[in-house]
Amino acid sequence: MALTIDPVKWRSRRGMKRLLNALGAKEGLTRYVGGAVRDDLLDLPVSDVDLATRIEPDEVIRRLEAARIKAVPTGIDHGTVTAVSDGHPYEITTLRRDVSTDGRRATVAFTSDWEEDAARRDFTINALSADPQTGEVFDYFGGLDDLVQRHVRFIGDPLKRIAEDHLRILRYFRFHARFGAGEPDQAALSACTARANDLMALSRERIADELLKLLAFADPAPTVRIMVEHGIFRPIVPEITRHRVSRLTALIEAEESAGAEPDALRRLAALLPSDPAVAESVAARLRLSNKARKRLACAVAPGSDSRPEALVYRLGRDCAVDRLLLAARVGDAARAGNWKVPRIPISGGALIARGLPEGPIVARTLKAIEDRWVETAFPDGDAFEAIVARALEEAAR
16 A cells, blocks of 8 residues: 555645645644545545644634635634635544543544644544645554555544544444455454443444434444344344344345435344334334434335335325335336326315315315325326226215
8 A cells, every 4th residue: 555645646636725725734733534535545535634732722713814715713722623625625623632531522622743643543544644844644553554444443442432422432333334344353343342332322423323323324234233142232223133134134225226226224123123112112212303214214114015006105105115115126126216206186176166065074185085096106187087987986975
């Protein structure tokens, strides 16, 4: 693996040259850090580029403003400033070390030591930094070797890293699912297993965010199986049990066969019992949005034996596709995904105009027409007129 990144390519990013000049990159004051360096070395697309600097936050803001770059103090107490250079945002964080942590938040002090800053990061592959001028990559903890081996490993003592931030338990498995190959690091797995109950101290929003990110990967099932076997979900989502993982595997295969994009919420549904009340409870516990709660409850409900078009009409496209894929009805799921939902070609006013008296009978008759229309595959023309005529006859009796 190359030990350098292409400095010319990185400097060509919109607004990057102005930003680096303002932050003294030529003098070694600022570097690229973290995931952007990791992904570039793996030949993966790099979206967001973060920078670390020896310059303290107030001076960062002063330099940015002097260079006419917008500075937003997004997390200035922890040393983070967002620079908007030529319309593009970049996050800049002053080098720091932890003074104290409680598993959720850290009190930090600023430092000028690159290795000291790298040491507070979670995994070796996330602790890489690169010189913007030369492209040289700095690796203090063996992250480059771990990238080659596709091995996700905590920096230092895993138990200490988890004590600093309990969310690192879930982050470990997410990074293993994305970057890891083979079995997880044994020290990391043992520490995550031992401290799984620490997850109960976290906000449910943070847990949900990590879980859904994990489930959105191409094939998270092997990692999810490891998590279930080691009791990682038990403190937070005990409804996810070992026998549900095979359902997740089947769903992933169905998604691939149908050409459907991976969907984290649908995959969460696969991991839950086929009980809408349980799905509602899990969604509420994870503080999911109302829309997500309804979709999750709908997806796990029994009833995928109807025609795909009828399911789309009755349940909405998302829920219909969810149920069909969960039932491994691949062809029907593809049909449901592409079907254009029609409008029923009659209204209550039209029924009144044809002699039906005003009142509750109008809604009942319209409902009867709609039900028959859906059951007979949404006919139009004479076939639909026959449905209407029959309903009007029955209403007149």
